[in-house]
Amino acid sequence: VAEEEKIKTIRKFASKFDLVLFASDDCPYCKAFLPVVTGFAKEHGFILSVTGLDTPQGKIATKLGVRSVPTLVAISKDAAQLFELARGFISFSELQDNVVLGHAYSTEKAQSSGKR
8 A cells, every 4th residue: 555545544434433442551562652653643643542341431441352551442433433543652654554454343243244
């Protein structure tokens, strides 16, 4: 996918999904990943929430199957879809690629459910 097309796809995904990063204060990978995710969210227009697994908001992590940190998930604004984008540290470009894949999957899923 050409870089301009990739950026358009990511921004389209950002208009439909928010990001939640499950992290811990004492996790070195979380500390390293946080600026990557923050920069990514700002650059592409995502709303980003950061929470721990042991917080009231983090209790939803157990229901989502999140057991380790850092874990980054995308949740659709209508809360109907959820995608794990990263478990552990990944680079900015890997995060871009994962979001493009998430967009393709969510589009395919929407089209297949619309045909039924």
